Amino acid sequence: MNTTEKVIFEQFPYWEKAIGANTSVEGAELLVFVGCGTSYNLALSLAAYANMSGRKAIAVPGAEWQSRPSAFWPDWQATHVIALSRSGETTETVAAAKESRKAGAFVTAITVEAESSLARNCDRLVTSETHPQEGIVMTVSASLMVLLGMQAIGQPIPGSIGASARKLANALDAVLPTIIADRSHFVFLGGGPLFGVALEGALKLMEMSQTMTQAFHPLEYRHGPISLVDEKTAVVMLYSSDQKEAEVKLVEELREKGAAVIGIGGPGDVGLPIDVDLSLTGLLVLPALQILGERVAQARQIDTVSPRHLTKVVKLA
Ligand code: F1P
Numbered sequence: 105m106n107t108t109e110k111v112i113f114e115q116f117p118y119w120e121k122a123i124g125a126n127t128s129v130e131g132a133e134l135l136v137f138v139g140c141g142t143s144y145n146l147a148l149s150l151a152a153y154a155n156m157s158g159r160k161a162i163a164v165p166g167a168e169w170q171s172r173p174s175a176f177w178p179d180w181q182a183t184h185v186i187a188l189s190r191s192g193e194t195t196e197t198v199a200a201a202k203e204s205r206k207a208g209a210f211v212t213a214i215t216v217e218a219e220s221s222l223a224r225n226c227d228r229l230v231t232s233e234t235h236p237q238e239g240i241v242m243t244v245s246a247s248l249m250v251l252l253g254m255q256a257i258g259q260p261i262p263g264s265i266g267a268s269a270r271k272l273a274n275a276l277d278a279v280l281p282t283i284i285a286d287r288s289h290f291v292f293l294g295g296g297p298l299f300g301v302a303l304e305g306a307l308k309l310m311e312m313s314q315t316m317t318q319a320f321h322p323l324e325y326r327h328g329p330i331s332l333v334d335e336k337t338a339v340v341m342l343y344s345s346d347q348k349e350a351e352v353k354l355v356e357e358l359r360e361k362g363a364a365v366i367g368i369g370g371p372g373d374v375g376l377p378i379d380v381d382l383s384l385t386g387l388l389v390l391p392a393l394q395i396l397g398e399r400v401a402q403a404r405q406i407d408t409v410s411p412r413h414l415t416k417v418v419k420l421a
Contacts, residue, residue, distance in 0.1 A: 108243065108312070108408040111235045112273070112394045115244035116266035122232035122251050123263060129212055129228075129256045131184055134177060135161040136209075138169045138200050139188035140418065142242045143249065145307060147188055148300030149386045150253040156297065156383070157257055163300070166196030170203055181207040186256065189213070190234075190245040192220020195420040201225050214252050216245045230256055239409050240416045241312055243394045246304065250387045259383055268379050273391040276366065279374045280399045283364050287338035290400070291329070291363075292319040292393075293351075294342035301386045302342055305393035312397035312408045322351050325358075335362040340396070342389060343370035345382045368392065 129135070135154050137147035147163035154161035164176050166187075173180035185204040189197045192215040201211045202225050213226035216234040223229050230252050235244045247269075251261055290309050294302030299321050306317035320329060322341070333339075341355050348370060355365050355372055365372035368389055380388050401408045 106407065106409055107237050107239055108241055109395070109398050111238050112243050112391055112398065113270075114235055115247055115391060116270055118232065118234055118244055118248060119251055119266040120263065122248055123261045125232065125252070125255065127230045127252060127256045128258050129184065129186070133182060133184045135159055135257075136169065136177065136183045136185045137161060137163040137188065137253070138166050138185055138197060140166045140194050140196050142246050142304055142307060143188040143190065143194070143197065145300045145304035146246060146250050146253065148303065149250065149297045150186070150257065150300075152297035152300065153254060153259065153383065153386065154257045157259065159257060166194060166200045170196055170200040181209060183209050185209050185211045186253070187211060187213050187222055187226065188249050188253065189215050189220075189222050190217070190242050190249065191215070191417040192217040192222035193417045193419060195418065198222050198225060212256065214249050214256070216248060240411055240414050241308070241397075241408055247387065247390045250390065254387060261384070261387070265380065265384060265387060269388050269391050272368070272376060272378060272388060273395050275376050276392040277395050277399065280396065283366055283374060284338060284400055284403060287336055287364060288315060289332060289337045290315060290317045291325070291337060291339045292317065292342070293322040293325060293339060294319070295321050295344045295347055297382070297386050298342040298344055301389060301393070302340070304390070305340055305396070308393055308397040309400055311411050311414060313401035313404050313406055314412060315400060315404070322347065322354055325354065330358070330361070333358055333361040333363050337363040339363045339365045340393070341365055341367050341370065341372060342385070343368060
């Protein structure tokens with residue numbers, strides 16, 4: 105077992121420690137979730153969850169918010185920016201936090217690095233301990249930042265979530281060898297708060313295994329991308345509770361066209377049940393998606409401890 109795999113399976117005690125921290129964010133201003141890479145994907149999911157719980161929120165990539173915030177929100181100086189960054193050192197995210205504060209916005213930082221530049225340049229720090237052996241590919245810290253972000257928008261996290269997430273990751277792991285054999289085109293589908301999670305599944309698998317991946321809102325997939333589906337395609341369908349019937353129909357069509365479908369929370373070539381409601385699904389599925397990336401990398405004999413062209417932090421000169 106390499107360190108990446110070890111860390112994925114050892115993440116749950118860190119979840120337990122982070123659960124219950126009083127981090128809730130008050131106020132009625134627009135919440136702007138900002139981040140880069142994985143952290144941006146998480147921002148998208150958290151913004152959707154915030155809107156579903158009655159807040160107002162958008163998600164913006166760090167560099168976009170730093171250089172053209174008015175393209176996203178006209179009254180951008182009066183927002184509450186929630187900047188996500190594992191390292192707390194990503195140039196664009198730190199710059200976005202600094203610029204926002206300079207303009208009068210309140211900045212909350214969600215990071216696992218309490219001594220970082222982002223932590224020093226925020227009005228409120230939300231942090232937790234992470235696995236010390238996590239490498240370049242972000243796994244446990246991504247889960248932790250979603251957990252902390254959910255708590256920040258007032259979503260209580262049950263203590264049992266880690267056990268449920270571990271069960272799902274193990275169940276997926278057990279069926280993966282048959283599903284991923286001979287598949288080279290991976291598609292992740294998820295709607296609402298699960299779109300950011302689908303993007304994260306796609307990014308994770310791409311980073312870890314150097315495979316072309318895609319992510320879409322489920323019903324967008326028929327509008328062009330479906331032309332690529334064949335016997336080389338594997339689809340991860342992250343079922344939602346509010347659109348499930350339509351998603352089931354789509355999965356039937358994709359299977360007829362040759363795709364192997366992993367249904368998380370619904371049917372597929374393998375269908376894995378989930379035992380939490382949509383408000384927690386985005387967190388629950390992350391370890392399963394991380395192990396999928398690791399297994400595809402192993403099948404291609406790629407070492408995820410040193411992924412090609414990647415560094416733990418992107419710092420621009
Ligand atoms: C963001 C990030 C990662 C990505 C890569 C470079 O880091 O883009 O998502 O996997 O390793 O950095 P951070 O701002 O969350 O530290």
